[in-house]
Amino acid sequence: MPNANKAQAGRHFLQIPGPTNVPDRVLRAMDRAMMDHRSADFGALTLRIMPRLQQIFDCAATVAMFPGSGHGAWEAAMSNTLNRGDKVLAFDNGQFAVSWNNVARSLGVEVELIPSDWRQPVDAAAAAARLAADANHDIKAVMVVHNETSTGVRNDIPVIRAAIDAANHPALFLVDAVSSLASMEYHHDKWGVDVTVCGSQKGLMLPPGIGFNAISDKALAASEKADMGRFQYDWKPVLTMSKGGYFPYTPPIALLYGLDEALDILLDEGLTNVYVRHTRLAEATRRAVRGWGLELYCADDAATSDTVTGILMPDGHSGDAFRRAALDNYNLSLGSGLGPLADKIFRIGHLGDLNELMLMGSLCGVEMALGDAGVPHQKGGVGAALAFLGEG
Ligand SMILES: Cc1ncc(COP(=O)(O)O)c(C=O)c1O
Incomplete structure (x- = not known):
């Protein structure tokens, strides 16, 4: 019987x-009085953060931090490296890829699309062929979303890097790691990424409000020549001021207190353990979905995301009505379908500060709400997830 209360x-x-669950330790770390952002104490805080942040991105250079969201970090990545009228090669493999492409167009960048099937990872071979044909090097950057949050499909960044290298093409490689960083394996330097874009509200377990760019030497050199207008997101003053631990404007102080704590939590657990935990929780979720007799939106088992699972609604059933039942009856918020997937899929986020019992509670809520909303399914999903987790 659904909860009437x-x-x-x-x-x-x-x-x-x-945004994901913010750990109590992070909430407590942020619950502090403001400090003078030009004081020695503030500089020390940021300087303490930076080397640990570099470990998370796995990069040697300073990471640019901005007050802003993932959208701001997208804009920063492009406005610092490109000129108006430049061409970029991109994919349209999900709603966040589409939105990033739209940001590029709004900045005056020409976006050439490699058409994509939203249920599959992007076609690296098609990118390699297009780059090989670009003899004049008109394409200035390749943009890809590592983990497409709207679909639950993971793209293979080293494979796309290899495609750029195979074509011997000088394009910059811009990667969105908004819903993968600090949850799924990621290596900015080793994978040859020029700009990694991220936000604070997912794997970093913070409220929204900080945008990040990890920057290669090649991208930094491009920023010296890029003449696109920019101010708040200009790397130069941010990187210059960050040498002393400061910002060129009032920084999001409370979030930085939180970031200091979140980095300790992540590095105490160990990044490898963090990735393994996410893989395990994701696999339990996928077992549950199959146990319910429902269909994963990602059609390639090798490309399923470890942070979010998209699930197709059976024909004639509304994803939003089902999600409403989950919220009303069990106080459980699930992700909606975005763009063309609105009402057609629902998404389970399984990233950040999450453990097995939290996931199992949520999967129980999904199974009960499927029943309440009259969505045809089998009852074995929770049991299948439990059996998987019980394997040790
Ligand atoms: C992959 C990806 N990129 C970019 C964004 C945009 O980030 P924001 O909403 O912080 O602007 C999101 C947001 O969910 C995302 O999942």
């Missing part, structure tokens, strides 16, 4: 793919 005692289950 809308007051809903107990905790809310936030199972969307970001």
